[in-house]
Amino acid sequence: MNWQANKKLPLKFYQRELHKVAKELLGKFLVRKTGKNILAGRIVELEAYDGSTDRASHSYNGITKRNQVMFEGGGKLYVYFTYGMHFCANVVTGGLNEGKAILIRAVEPVEGIEIMKFNRYGKKEITSEEIQNLCNGPGKVCRAFGINREHNGMDLTGEEIFITGSGRLKEELIKTSERIGIKKSVDLPWRYYISDNQFVSKTSAGKRRI
């Protein structure tokens, strides 16, 4: 996969309408540089959150200590900690004080897979099943990429964490569904994923989420 030929997305990419950005992020590459290591994965599943109308969004009740990065304008990384053990990473979109962000739910491992294996399982020899499970969930992506609270608020046009790619997927490859794991505003069809991709998230029973 020729991801390195792609250019880093500019600030303007992120400072646009939430759902437009979400759909265009599908198929692009999340990249993290750490020391001499490069980790990269193709984005295959996302969810949009919009504090102005969406009661499931962390930003729905206005600015707090946790969600303030969501209000700092498009192009920032919003990382939060949940369930006492997991981090989740979001791409902030739109303008200042809009409170809109996109949760990265799954990526297909592309580069630095040995490091991802070690980050997730503490070893470099894993089964093919474990490779499928490397980055197919929001907590797993952060674990595999080593993303944690230190990265909250990071600038996505910087040198450590960024997204590359160009063009957009054909509309027929983009699927939409209700979002996963929320209890409010459950009917909004704001989950976007690539059709028939084996790296979209799985249920605890191991079935792919369609």
Place this chain on the structure above:
DNA sequence: CCACGGATTGGCT
């Protein structure tokens, strides 16, 4: 001040 529960995951009653 304190109790609640979560944009999850993995293991097993």
Place this chain on the structure above:
DNA sequence: GCCAATCCGTGGA
């Protein structure tokens, strides 16, 4: 399919 793990932000008193 069901549930425990394990923090800490958030909101109500």
